[in-house]
Amino acid sequence: MSVSSPLVIAGRTFRSRLLLGTGGFTRMATLADAIAASETELVTVAMRRVEPGTDGSLLDVIAERGVDVLPNTAGCFTARDAVLTAQLAREALGTDWVKLEVIGDERTLLPDAPELLVAAEQLVDDGFVVLPYTNDDPILARRLEDVGCAAVMPLGSPIGSGRGIANPVNLVLIVEQAGVPVILDAGVGTASDAALAIELGCDGVLCASAISRAIDPVAMAHAIRHAVLAGELARGAGRIPRRTHALASSPLEGMPEFAG
Amino acid sequence: MIYVNGNPVQSDSKPTIRDVLLRLDIDPDRAGIAVAVDSEIARRGVWPTQTLDDGAQVEIVTATQGG
Numbered sequence: 001m002s003v004s005s006p007l008v009i010a011g012r013t014f015r016s017r018l019l020l021g022t023g024g025f026t027r028m029a030t031l032a033d034a035i036a037a038s039e040t041e042l043v044t045v046a047m048r049r050v051e052p053g054t055d056g057s058l059l060d061v062i063a064e065r066g067v068d069v070l071p072n073t074a075g076c077f078t079a080r081d082a083v084l085t086a087q088l089a090r091e092a093l094g095t096d097w098v099k100l101e102v103i104g105d106e107r108t109l110l111p112d113a114p115e116l117l118v119a120a121e122q123l124v125d126d127g128f129v130v131l132p133y134t135n136d137d138p139i140l141a142r143r144l145e146d147v148g149c150a151a152v153m154p155l156g157s158p159i160g161s162g163r164g165i166a167n168p169v170n171l172v173l174i175v176e177q178a179g180v181p182v183i184l185d186a187g188v189g190t191a192s193d194a195a196l197a198i199e200l201g202c203d204g205v206l207c208a209s210a211i212s213r214a215i216d217p218v219a220m221a222h223a224i225r226h227a228v229l230a231g232e233l234a235r236g237a238g239r240i241p242r243r244t245h246a247l248a249s250s251p252l253e254g255m256p257e258f259a260g
Numbered sequence: 261m262i263y264v265n266g267n268p269v270q271s272d273s274k275p276t277i278r279d280v281l282l283r284l285d286i287d288p289d290r291a292g293i294a295v296a297v298d299s300e301i302a303r304r305g306v307w308p309t310q311t312l313d314d315g316a317q318v319e320i321v322t323a324t325q326g327g
Contacts, residue, residue: 021327031325046326049265049319050293052284059292059323074326087301088321092294159327186327208327 007204009181010097010129010150016041017198018228019070019183020221021208028061030217035065037221038211044070044099047089059093070131072099077112079119086123098123099153099185099206100132109159109186113140117147124148133185136166138173145180152178153185153206156197160209162189168200175201191220191227198231199239262316274311277302280318293322 007014020040025031035043043062062069071089076082079102086098102119104112111134123130130149134140141152154174157163164187165171175182183204184197194205207224214220262271264280271280277295281288288307295302296319302310312318 022325023327025325044327045323047294047321048324048326050286050322052286058325069323071323072326084296084299084301085321088294088296088319089323090294091301091303092292092322206327 007181009131014041014204015039016225016228017204017232018194018225019044019204019206020211021206022058022062022212023074023208024212025217028057031058031212032061032065033218034211034221035062035067037218038207038225040067042068042070044072044206044208045093046072046074047085047092068097069093069095070097070099071095072133073101073119074103076102076119077104077115078102079115079122082115082119083122083126086119086128087126090128096127097129098131100130100149110155111135113137116140117143120144120149121147131183136170136174138170138177141174141182142177145178149180151181151183151203153183156184156187156193159186160213161187162210163187164189164193165196165200168196171197171200171202188224191223194224195227195231195234198228199235201235204228261314262312262318264318265320271312271314274313277307277310277312277318280312281307281320284320286320293320295320 007017016039018038018040019042020038021044022031071093073082073085076085082102090096100120102112102115103109120130120132124147131151131153132144132149133153136154144152156165181203183206184202185206188194188207188210197205205228211217211220261268278288298317
């Protein structure tokens with residue numbers, strides 16, 4: 001069995017290549033079980049206004065499971081808002097890691113590249129470990145790495161779309177050039193999408209809706225954990241080349257000849 | 261009048277950030293919350309002393325579920 005090197009982000013080693021988004025779970029107990037089933041070590045949260053009178057049950061669940069929290073800047077449309085949100089998250093949660101999201105519109109939730117790059121540079125300068133959610137654009141991914149991002153997180157397809165990896169060619173281009181971990185973020189619909197991401201060379205996969213909105217989220221967390229492992233093993237094993245024509249696996253010699 | 265998470269809050273004198281949190285039944289010692297005043301981060305250490313001017317825009321945030 002081939003074992004590749006572990007996922008290392010900003011000097012921290014992870015046993016699991018799967019990051020879990022906490023959005024979309026309808027019950028805290030299901031989230032807790034999905035965290036356990038996924039064997040993730042890092043889960044994302046969003047930052048929103050406090051509802052007076054509510055308690056900190058989400059953070060309690062995360063702490064009870066012994067995993068770390070990765071705040072995001074979801075919902076931010078400008079670099080300014082994303083930077084402020086990251087700074088609030090650092091104050092609230094005591095982490096300088098941030099999943100940076102700067103989106104262009106609500107219909108597609110696609111990243112706004114110029115704003116994303118500005119925010120990434122400011123946050124790196126402010127001491128953050130920046131993991132940017134980015135388009136599947138190799139040039140933008142390189143620019144994000146150049147400004148000091150600790151990883152790049154290209155989308156497979158739009159957030160919550162479940163359409164898998166729309167442009168595997170671009171994803172491979174990003175992987176080939178990257179000097180930081182590449183984590184597929186967004187678009188995973190089911191386990192095979194996660195396996196493909198790792199087979200294509202991604203260092204990790206972030207799943208939210210694929211797990212939280214599955215009919216059985218905990219079962220899907222199990223499935224995607226195994227898919228990530230399968231992808232890693234398959235990548236190490238080495239896939240056969242694609243061919244235009246068939247290549248028989250049974251010998252052509254020694255065929256019996258039948259009378260009549 | 262000050263504005264907390266978009267809602268107007270009557271204030272006769274200049275309250276501190278801690279005063280506002282307590283008035284809204286938010287425990288200032290609770291972990292996992294952060295405050296911005298007029299788009300500037302107000303670190304936890306200044307909550308007992310930093311006062312809020314009339315018209316101040318206060319944002320009090322915490323972690324919630326999100327991808």
